[in-house]
Amino acid sequence: MLAARTIALDGMGGDFGPAVVLGGAAISLERHPNLDFIIAGRGADIAAELDKLPALKARTRIVETDIVVAMNDKPSQALRRGKGSSMWKAIEAVERGEAHVAVSAGNTGALMAMAKLILRPMPGIERPAIAALWPTIKSECIVLDVGANIGASARQLGDFAVLGAAMARALFHLERPTVGLLNVGVEEIKGVEEVRQAHAWLKEAKLPLTYKGFVEGHEIGQGVVDVVVVEGFAGNIALKTAEGTARQVGQYLKDAMMRSLSSRIGAFLARDGFRVLKQKMDPRRVNGGTFLGLNGIAIKSHGGTDALGFASAIDLGYEMAESDLLKRVAADLGTFHDALDSEDKT
């Protein structure tokens, strides 16, 4: 039997609060019976949901709080008013070593600000990155940063490579994940100075990853590398553009299948294939942005997801909790920073 892993949940986060959070936890518990939960939130609300889910109730400790961070609070407001909130207490459980990972469907900016304050950045890290799982035709890859930093320096891009490789090691069970730097392919420009500098460093650095050089936007979904490193503005735009394009093609497909009787009959006969396609493209299947670079792991679920989607975010946390990711990443970051510092490259 596997050792128990504990996930701390912000019971009040997201558009639908405890119903979705606890529903998701119940689904995830079925998949991973060695999970334990710490769920922070309004006691009566949590208990009412737990009564419907006896298996989950048996594995859950409630941490009561009446303070809730609103979805539209600014990070500064959340820090001021949200001390002791359900979001705060979930993160605090990680900081105290009571939980391996915290998961919240609450406000991203607030979660980032609180996670940074409570868990604190690892030595040499200025700001955490948000890493997303990205479906590829082969399986999945990790893309970071998808929105925490804007205008990353070369050193930060190098940090992202180390952090992303550690996550790939934990999730994909690879000893030396492949890493690429996202860049543009137009001959004349060949990317920004920071990207070129990070490229030069990653080529030389002795790190537990295989650096594959530049990759372009269309190569992410082909799965050419396990980890794609990009500054947060372009990374967030790429992620949302891909999500939008997938929905757009799905719409084209629906329209095309409705245009004639024979198409409609054909689509009905092929419903088994379409069901598989729908599952494959279900955005709930891949849900959760992982904050990397802190002394503890926090995962942001989409705020508008349902129980199935929230369960994916918990599953991700489960995988991350399985490995000794953080110990190893601290050592790898140290190696990278020492190499930079010895060449006065900070």
Added chain:
Amino acid sequence: MLAARTIALDGMGGDFGPAVVLGGAAISLERHPNLDFIIAGRGADIAAELDKLPALKARTRIVETDIVVAMNDKPSQALRRGKGSSMWKAIEAVERGEAHVAVSAGNTGALMAMAKLILRPMPGIERPAIAALWPTIKSECIVLDVGANIGASARQLGDFAVLGAAMARALFHLERPTVGLLNVGVEEIKGVEEVRQAHAWLKEAKLPLTYKGFVEGHEIGQGVVDVVVVEGFAGNIALKTAEGTARQVGQYLKDAMMRSLSSRIGAFLARDGFRVLKQKMDPRRVNGGTFLGLNGIAIKSHGGTDALGFASAIDLGYEMAESDLLKRVAADLGTFHDALDSEDKT
């Protein structure tokens, strides 16, 4: 009958040279019988292809040159060695007023450098932008810059809005196109300083467009605006990510339809719908990056496209040649720059 419009073609550009260029011109001429062509390149090669295409031959003037820019020449090499090349002569025909638009499937960096040198930027414009047509669930929108500039200033983003709106007016026949600024949606960061500044200016500026504020990556394909303005690094990544995602979903669909006998039979019955879908997603249907901001229009076709794809780039040139785009855009840019200068906002 419509007045004749003349398109100048780089007969030697692209991976396949005259066969694809002239094949594309012949297709486009069938669609637009009032087209005339100036085709620059090796006389014997061009004439040999033209002999197979009598209708095109009757509407074509050959400009002979033995100089050809290689697909892998750097822009500086192309400028040094490519004077008088087929690419050069196509652009020169626009500068001399002999052609309305130049189209080349050659090397992007070389084409940009030559177009800039020969056609020169419009007053107040530092660098031209590359605008792409982007299919949406409604129809199409224009996205710029998709790769000519990296790290655009707020003023340049404003220029892109004016240039993109002019292109939308020409292509979509709209008096006041809607324009959005591409940004990230994460609460805490809300985009870079340049984007925020451009947002403030565009809200106030008296321009012949309707400024709709920020848009996010997933909204491009929904067609929420006619023109999406973005700095070139993120724009290039977004464009390629969307192309890659569309191919990826197409691959998922193929796999799903092959997985069972009933799916295969269904897909066969629905072949009419799949044919429409395939046409809709055919990358050759939308081909051509338009260089905007110069005193003349140059269009870059994908280098690896076939005659059908090259015809799309010529069709785009035809639409652009139809309007008095350049005169109008010079006036609009003047309005925008005067407003900035009067507030000392450069």
